Amino acid sequence: MNQLTKSYGKEHAVRDVSFALENGRCTALLGPNGAGKTTILKMLSGLLKPTDGTIHFTKTKARKDNRKYIGFLPQHPVFYDWMTGREFLMYAGRLSHLSFNEAKFRADELLTRVGIEEAGNQRIGKYSGGMKQRLGIAQAMIHRPALLMLDEPVSALDPIGRREILQMMKDLKKETTLLFSTHILNDAEEVSDDVLILRKGLKVAEGNIHDLRTEQQKAKIHVQVKGMAADWLQEWRAWAQVEDIEFEDDLAKIRVNDLEQAKKLMLKKIVQQEIPLISFEVARTTLEDLFMEVVNQ
Numbered sequence: 212m213n214q215l216t217k218s219y220g221k222e223h224a225v226r227d228v229s230f231a232l233e234n235g236r237c238t239a240l241l242g243p244n245g246a247g248k249t250t251i252l253k254m255l256s257g258l259l260k261p262t263d264g265t266i267h268f269t270k271t272k273a274r275k276d277n278r279k280y281i282g283f284l285p286q287h288p289v290f291y292d293w294m295t296g297r298e299f300l301m302y303a304g305r306l307s308h309l310s311f312n313e314a315k316f317r318a319d320e321l322l323t324r325v326g327i328e329e330a331g332n333q334r335i336g337k338y339s340g341g342m343k344q345r346l347g348i349a350q351a352m353i354h355r356p357a358l359l360m361l362d363e364p365v366s367a368l369d370p371i372g373r374r375e376i377l378q379m380m381k382d383l384k385k386e387t388t389l390l391f392s393t394h395i396l397n398d399a400e401e402v403s404d405d406v407l408i409l410r411k412g413l414k415v416a417e418g419n420i421h422d423l424r425t426e427q428q429k430a431k432i433h434v435q436v437k438g439m440a441a442d443w444l445q446e447w448r449a450w451a452q453v454e455d456i457e458f459e460d461d462l463a464k465i466r467v468n469d470l471e472q473a474k475k476l477m478l479k480k481i482v483q484q485e486i487p488l489i490s491f492e493v494a495r496t497t498l499e500d501l502f503m504e505v506v507n508q
């Protein structure tokens with residue numbers, strides 16, 4: 212996707228987001244509520260028309276119908292409660308242009324694959340939330356899509372259901388490119404190879420999740436003093452070794468670019484100026500810190 216934008220009047224739900232999904236990899240769209248995750252998934256699946264920007268699938272020529280390559284599970288899927296799981300999958304298969312026999316074969320295969328084969332002849336109205344989510348994933352896989360997209364697949368589930376679906380996603384990513392949205396960093400870390408972090412419709416960070424984690428490991432120093440930390444340490448902001456200081460009452464959280472130099476200088480100043488030190492601690496920022504910053508801004 213290239214400079215993808217979706218606007219509603221003057222508001223931008225998604226703004227200028229460019230990103231490439233790699234074949235065979237799993238990517239998490241990560242961001243707080245309202246970040247634009249659903250809007251991106253809907254544009255990729257063809258359910259929403261972008262206001263601006265382009266989407267290009269390597270398998271197809273520009274402007275061609277991409278739906279046969281895509282499987283999509285919406286955030287709030289709607290089922291016909293009076294149908295059985297098997298009937299629903301056959302119905303989805305026929306809608307995807309599978310022949311009757313193919314749809315039947317595939318429905319049986321997928322009921323087993325997602326672990327609800329015994330409930331195949333039960334009405335969907337009797338299914339639990341976790342079973343419906345499994346059925347939804349089976350529905351999205353019915354036509355063997357090259358790209359499977361799942362919108363918040365685990366957010367409505369209890370911890371056990373959540374664990375089961377995350378495990379299933381780990382299996383699924385062996386056979387298809389997978390893109391899913393979540394607002395939980397741990398879910399992204401557990402299943403995905405790559406991550407695209409969004410906030411208020413804008414891309415904040417992207418890339419291989421392990422590389423991002425390493426990149427984010429910047430050094431920081433926590434200095435706690437008697438009294439208000441800002442009163443004692445405000446002037447440290449001007450130092451070349453200091454990138455940023457966050458003051459919280461008696462604590463200063465200081466991001467530094469040269470840990471050794473900064474440490475020496477700070478300890479010297481503390482002694483020289485007789486700053487009433489309570490604690491001095493070297494820490495590291497993490498991907499969690501980046502994500503919390505994104506969420507809290």
Ligand SMILES: Nc1ncnc2c1ncn2[C@@H]1O[C@H](COP(=O)(O)OP(=O)(O)OP(=O)(O)O)[C@@H](O)[C@H]1O
Nearest residue numbers: 219223224242243244245246247248249250251394
């Ligand atoms: N049809 C619409 N009309 C106007 N604004 C919309 C519409 N759809 C979405 N938005 C706005 O666009 C922004 C992004 O919404 P989106 O649903 O994509 O976010 P999200 O990251 O999926 O959030 P959530 O985790 O809550 O599902 C939000 O501010 C939302 O209010």
